[in-house]
Amino acid sequence: MLAAVLREYGGPEVLKIEKLPDPEIREDEVLVRVEACALNRIDVWFRSGRYRTSLPRILGGDIAGRIEKLGGGVKGFGIGQPVVVYSVLSDGTCRYCMIGRRNRCVNVGFIGGAADGGYAEYVKVRDYNLVPLSNLDAEIAACLPIDFGTSLNAINLIGGLTPVDTVFVMGGSGGLGHAFVKLSKLFGAEVIAASSSEEKLSFLEKIGADHVINYRTEDVRKRVMEITHGMGVSVSLDHSGSETWNLCLDVLKKGGILLTAGITTGENASVNIAQIYRREARIQGVYSYLKEDLIKAVELASKGKLKPEIFRTYSLSEIVEAHRLFDSGNFTGKIVLKMR
Numbered sequence: 001m002l003a004a005v006l007r008e009y010g011g012p013e014v015l016k017i018e019k020l021p022d023p024e025i026r027e028d029e030v031l032v033r034v035e036a037c038a039l040n041r042i043d044v045w046f047r048s049g050r051y052r053t054s055l056p057r058i059l060g061g062d063i064a065g066r067i068e069k070l071g072g073g074v075k076g077f078g079i080g081q082p083v084v085v086y087s088v089l090s091d092g093t094c095r096y097c098m099i100g101r102r103n104r105c106v107n108v109g110f111i112g113g114a115a116d117g118g119y120a121e122y123v124k125v126r127d128y129n130l131v132p133l134s135n136l137d138a139e140i141a142a143c144l145p146i147d148f149g150t151s152l153n154a155i156n157l158i159g160g161l162t163p164v165d166t167v168f169v170m171g172g173s174g175g176l177g178h179a180f181v182k183l184s185k186l187f188g189a190e191v192i193a194a195s196s197s198e199e200k201l202s203f204l205e206k207i208g209a210d211h212v213i214n215y216r217t218e219d220v221r222k223r224v225m226e227i228t229h230g231m232g233v234s235v236s237l238d239h240s241g242s243e244t245w246n247l248c249l250d251v252l253k254k255g256g257i258l259l260t261a262g263i264t265t266g267e268n269a270s271v272n273i274a275q276i277y278r279r280e281a282r283i284q285g286v287y288s289y290l291k292e293d294l295i296k297a298v299e300l301a302s303k304g305k306l307k308p309e310i311f312r313t314y315s316l317s318e319i320v321e322a323h324r325l326f327d328s329g330n331f332t333g334k335i336v337l338k339m340r
């Protein structure tokens with residue numbers, strides 16, 4: 001098979017197309033012919049070496065395709081069946097797995113990180129990691145797992161969103177941000193989203209954000225307070241880290257919840273404790289997603305209630321250009337590799 005292989009960490013150019021033997025499957029594994037694989041920030045972190053794995057490695061955790069071959073012990077799936085991959089790897093036996101929180105597994109890993117992923121014509125996965133598809137295009141399905149799954153996990157962790165909620169999303173135009181904006185609107189919340197350019201703000205308005213703020217040219221705290229009549233928001237999502245975390249805490253109203261889901265700009269922030277307890281604010285970490293979250297995202301997309309926004313598709317041979325675009329940040333929504 002053809003695959004984009006990572007043999008050394010570095011810039012986009014380290015991803016090289018190679019011909020490799022097709023993966024061999026075990027009894028409980030399935031060989032999936034990859035039709036589409038969406039890019040994510042975690043791919044860039046593995047590529048650049050910010051996250052380390054054993055090399056060589058095939059990246060890509062957001063995978064949709066069709067079943068090519070079944071291991072002898074696999075039941076309930078058929079050759080040719082369209083599927084999307086649940087990308088979280090877990091042992092299935094630890095105390096967290098036993099209570100259904102596979103994303104908290106003591107041996108957690110990710111397809112496209114700890115195991116080979118979808119920047120290839122074929123990928124092998126455990127049968128547990130498959131979710132059947134009915135009527136979704138592969139490139140749409142491939143956008144669902146990490147961004148929409150993680151957004152649904154976040155929303156479930158805080159007990160849901162309703163029309164009484166006001167949500168602030170910092171960096172709303174990327175993969176996770178746009179998923180959270182779309183889901184918040186679907187559940188009826190009022191959404192304020194911040195981004196860095198007029199193009200990205202128009203995109204956010206197009207996907208349903210009620211209010212948009214340019215964080216490069218506007219005072220975000222002031223604008224959020226104006227929009228919310230001095231109250232602040234009930235839920236704030238930060239997936240950028242150090243640079244934006246305190247801002248996302250500041251804009252909460254009393255009893256509000258800060259969802260923290262990423263560290264792109266750094267891992268450390270200092271916090272004013274009084275600001276948390278006097279407002280009875282909550283801080284909720286969000287780490288990846290459950291299989292149930294992906295099943296829900298697939299269901300919503302299949303019913304036409306949810307549609308990821310694809311900025312551009314590339315072929316596997318254009319992987320370097322695809323990563324260059326991702327690194328540039330000059331895109332909205334998702335970048336997707338289409339295999340054929």
Ligand SMILES: [Zn+2]
Pocket residue numbers: 090091092093094095096097098102104105106107
């Ligand atoms: Zn476990």
